[in-house]
Amino acid sequence: MNKTGIVYGINGPVIYLKGNTGFKMSEMVYVGEQNLVGEVIGLTRDTTTIQVYEETSGLKPGATVTATNDAISVLLGPGILNNIFDGIERPLSEIAKKSGRYITRGVNVDSLDTSKLWDVNMKVHEGDEVFGGTVIATTQETKMIEHKSMVPPNTHGIVTWVAEDGKYTIQDPIVKIKMENGTKRDLTLCQKWPIRVARPTLERYPASEPLITGQRILDTMFPIAKGGTAAIPGGFGTGKTMTQHQVAKWSNADIIIYIGCGERGNEMTQVLEEFSELVDPKTGNPLMDRTALIANTSNMPVAAREASIYTGLTLAEYYRDMGYDVAIMADSTSRWAEALRELSGRLEEMPAEEGFPAYLASRLSAFYERAGMMRCLNGQEGSVSIIGAVSPQGGDFSEPVTMNTKRFVRCFWGLDKSLAYARHFPAIHWLTSYSEYINDLAPWYKDHVNKNFVDMRNQLMAILNNESSLMEIVKLIGGDVLPDDQKLTLEIARVIRLGFLQQNAFHKDDTSVPLIKQYKMMETILYLYKKSKTLVTMGMPMSVLKEDDIFDKVISIKFDVPNDKLEMFDDYRNAIDEFYDNVLKKNG
Structure with missing residues (x-):
């Protein structure tokens, strides 16, 4: 016979039961006549504390709470993909059949x-x-x-x-x-698995292979490994969701788990509609054939928002155990942290920085720690990569969620609102972003792309860093006083920013770029830099070099060279040689 308890107090999604109920920690329970789903989160000799994953308005003291003798778990089996769930794995299509357009409380539907x-x-x-x-x-x-x-x-x-x-x-x-x-x-x-417990594996492998996204600033400048972790922090309108969309559509992950955690309802609706229309570029089939969506909007109960992250993780680990590479898009972990803060406040816990609970860091750590490239129990190799969006209030990267996330991810793609407002997309700023995977992945790039790949990437970063230093001088005294070699650095940095880092998601060739083309683009830009530097060293002024349109011609490579016609890069190399010879002839 199931254990029961009587509701004594209600505080939003948190309810209290008096006396020793015999419930267990993290046990799933049903609350009241409508059988609202809840979870035991606190036990003392006299009190049981439960968080309810549904709206508690109308619930009264005296209502009965029934234990299930089971933890909050998800059902794992065929039918997860091409489906949309709420935060505790209830399919929204089935809920809609039962309750209509608005989700009613206590609706009981099968997960699969x-x-x-x-x-x-x-x-x-x-x-x-x-x-x-x-x-x-x-x-x-x-x-x-x-x-x-x-x-x-x-x-x-x-x-x-x-x-x-x-x-x-x-x-x-x-x-x-x-x-x-x-x-x-x-x-x-099918099988059941508790969402807060990581599925066991035999071995964790070090990062050795990149998650290729087709986005140049990610693949070349700040790569993430398969089984890696990345954060995309950015203010409102900087392109967090769109960056995740591009990664979901073009990355070489086998399966995508998209967790819409606490986002606005209209934005989540747009995501759901767009995902259902997207075609997988690899196969021509709908992208939803390898995607599962978890929709938990900001107007849904906060406790379910907190659980949705773990639900998505467990689904990802299940497919990893089959030997697949899974990528999780968590949008956004800030809303998840806000749910933690609200529940912590209801529980009258001592707040830490900006009201977040003191255990925020350990919860974030436990979340990102479940990523990794693993050897599973059956000997298969699979990976879970986590890409978490962070929405700092006012775009302030020094707030607790962003700062704590930085401690636990090895890849940081910092979005910049000034780039977004200037229509530079992806608006990932090259000076605030970093990837700790570059050295781990260098052998892979050497074997599969070119031995000079990482070296060229570092040269581009050095030019961009030099540009940043020079711009400080330009702001103070203007650009005309700079020597020609520094003017050349600024010009090549412009070519890198517009021709390499900026990418057009609506252009058929530029929306996703293979690594070999990314390498050829870097090679061409650096060849132009080398030839131009030789001319400047000979005493040619930058004004003479800019008379030719070669710099703009190299910027337009991203549009003018189709992804399947890389032999055209030879024409650009010849054009740079011709430019070099012409300048020498005219001014020699």
């Missing part, structure tokens, strides 16, 4: 479709010894993704019965095993 028949191919035989992670069956979940149903972690036994290949629902027994202790257990296509 329990009536759909899946075409199942069995992968084990009678007498096989199976462990946690062993693949027992496969189904084609979408056109692109083969779903591998696995033995749940911490399970070990001998197969005593296997179903025939055929069509089954996610709840039909397909394998029976005899456990070590002699008990028998039925295995189905």
